[in-house]
Amino acid sequence: MKRLTWFRQIIPCLCFIGLTLLASSCGERPVSPIGSAENNVRRQAGTQQVRKTLDPSRMKLLRRKTVNALHKGHACSxxxxxxxxxxxxxxxxICHEKLEIPAGAVTQNTNISFAVADENLAxxxxxxNVSxxxxxxxxxxxxVVNLVDVNMNTLAISRFDKVSxxxxxxxSTLDDKQENISAAIVKAGLYAITWNADDNAKEIIAWQGENWGGLKEKNIQHDRGGRLxxxxxxxxxxxxxxxxxxxMVITEIDKKQVWVDFGPSGWFYKPVKITLCFKEADLTGIDLNNLTVTWYDPATGEWIDVGGMVDAKNKTVCAEVWHFTQYSIALR
Structure with missing residues (x-):
């Protein structure tokens, strides 16, 4: 009976020790987060980076130079x-874009809409939903599109496939003067002017021929990684x-500021290097040592300072980050 009483007395102590060990093991950073839930990846990222909020009264995003259109005309809308x-x-x-529907193309009388889908991208x-x-x-x-440095031989009209x-x-066919591009389509959906920078990377052309904007994407293999x-x-x-x-997708999303979207979304299992270029930025009166990479947190409405290394010669700032999102160059 005494032995049983003694055992009952130490049970609370044993439970406390067990819970303490369990909490301690759960708080450890995983050695390899591959295969772990995303919250573990976020926890690991939090241990690697100190969250620095930029002072909104002093912080400002690096602005572009005054944008000059490379071609005359107006943006399509x-x-x-x-x-x-x-x-x-x-x-x-609409604007300069045309859709020629022959007789007999539809099986029943119907309304068909034709619209510019993006103010930046072509x-x-x-x-x-009609075929x-x-x-x-x-x-x-x-x-009215930006064709600077584009290989015209790979220019095409592309359709976005939701399944893949x-x-x-x-x-696609270019006319003799290379002023228009045409393609035959058989279904409704989203279409764009694109060109293939290489076998794995595709770039979507921007409207208006300005010195900003556009999008480029590339398939990145999990076990190989890659660069875009x-x-x-x-x-x-x-x-x-x-x-x-x-x-992976890189998109220039702001006409006035150096503001870039790195997509799609999600966290990384290890730090990833990003580089932002400020060759087109207005550097009047700016000390390059005060440049930093930032990302915007919509949950708090704050700009988060990531830091970064400035390359004054190549006019870039690079930093290591832990997730896809929108990044910008800012002044501290």
């Missing part, structure tokens, strides 16, 4: 809807930094 009959041909046009959208039984010709103008989450090139370079901005992903193979 707007939309148009037309009631299409089965037995008649129809032409739908994208158009056809709706609603054509005869090819419809789409013609997009090249007079990729842009699919369509057989666009307009001087770069992300270098080492092997096994991603939880799975993904399509």
């Amino acid at each position: 707007g939309s148009k809807t037309m009631f299409v009959k089965t037995d008649k041909p129809h032409n739908v046009d 994208m158009v959208e056809i709706g609603p 054509f039984i005869l090819p419809v010709t789409m013609t997009l103008s090249l007079k 989450n990729r842009w699919i090139d369509l057989p 370079h666009f307009h001087g901005h770069e992300m270098d992903i080492p092997p096994y930094a991603l939880p799975a193979s993904k399509t």
Whole structure:
């Protein structure tokens, strides 16, 4: 009986010790977070980086130089809807973009919309969810897009495929003066003017021919990693930094500031190096030593200072980060 009483007395102590050891082991940073839940990756990132909030009264994003259009004309915008009959041909046009629908292309009379889908990227959208039984010709103008450093031999109209989450090139034709590009389409959806920088990287052309904007994407293998370079901005992903193979995207998203979206989304299993370029920035009265890489936290409305190394010769700032998001160059 005494032995049983003694055992009952030490049970609370044993439970306390067990819970303490369990809490201690749960608080340790995983040696290899590959295969762990994303919150473990966030916890590891938190132990590696100190969260520094920039003083909003002093912080300002690095601004671009005054943007000069490389071609005359205006940016494309707007939309148009037309009631299409089965037995008649129809032409739908917005801005410089045209859609030629032959008679018999639809099986029943229907409304078809044709719209500019993005104010920055050369994208158009056809709706609603309709398929054509005869090819419809789409013609997009090249007079109002940025073709600087573009290989015209790889220029194409591409369709976004929701199933594979990729842009699919369509057989496309340039006119004799290389002022327009055309392709035959058979279904509604999102279309864009693109070119292939290399076998794995695709770039979406920007409107208006200005010295900013656009998008570039590349498939990155989980076990190999990879590097994507666009307009001087770069992300270098080492092997096994991603939880799975993904399509990486770099997008210039702001006309007035050096503000770049590195996508898609999610956290890394190890630090990833990003580089932001400020060759097109207005450096009047700026001390380059005060430049830093930042990201915006929408949950708190704060700009988070990542730090970074400034390369004055190449006009870049690089830093190690732990997740995809929008990054910018700011002045401390």
